[in-house]
Amino acid sequence: MTLIIRLSRWSAWIAGILVLAAGLLIAGDVIARNIWSTSPFYSFEISRYLFGATVAFGLSFALVERAHIRIDPLVKLTRGRLRSLMDLFAILATVPVAGAIAWYAWDLTIQSAELGAISNSPLGLQQWIPQAIWAAGMTWFALIAAGLAVLALIALVRGRDAEVGRIAGLPDFGGEGAEVAHDLDAARGDLQMEAAR
16 A cells, blocks of 8 residues: 555656646746747647646545545445445446546547647647656556555455545545644644754
C-alpha cells in the first residue's frame, strides 16, 4: 500500500507541476501581450492540454486519499462485513470504468498519430502528443484503481474489514475536520516538546 501511496503522490506532484507550468505560460503571454502586443507562448491552447493532463494524473491521488466523490447513503447505515463488501464493490466498479477510459484514450492517441492530426490553431501541435500524456495519466489511474481493488479484496478475504475501509471506504464521518484537528494536536505537541528543550 505504501508503494501505491508514494507513486500516487508523485502523480499528484506531476499534476501540480503541470498547473504551475500552465500558470507560468499564461503569465508570460499576458506580460508579452502588454509589452510587445504578441502572445508567443500559445498559453490558451497549451494550458488546456496541461489541465487535461492534470486531471488525469490527479485522479489516482484522489482515489488513494479517498478524496473522490462517492454518493453512498446506504453505506453510512452499514457496518462490518456488509460495509466492506459495499466498499469492495465500489472500488471494483471503478476498475473497468478507468480501464475503459484509458483504453479509449490510447485508441484516440493512436488514431491521431496515424492520421497526423494537428490542432486547428497557429501552434499546429501534433494531437497525439497531449493525448498520449492524458492517456498515460488515465492508465495510471486505472492501474492504481486495480491495485487498490486487489488490496481491498485481500483484506476482505483475510477478514480485515477495517483495512478494507482504509483502502476503499468512505473517510471517517469526522472527515477532514477530524484529520486536521488531529494534525494540529500533533504539531502543537511537537512545538511544546521543542520549546521545552
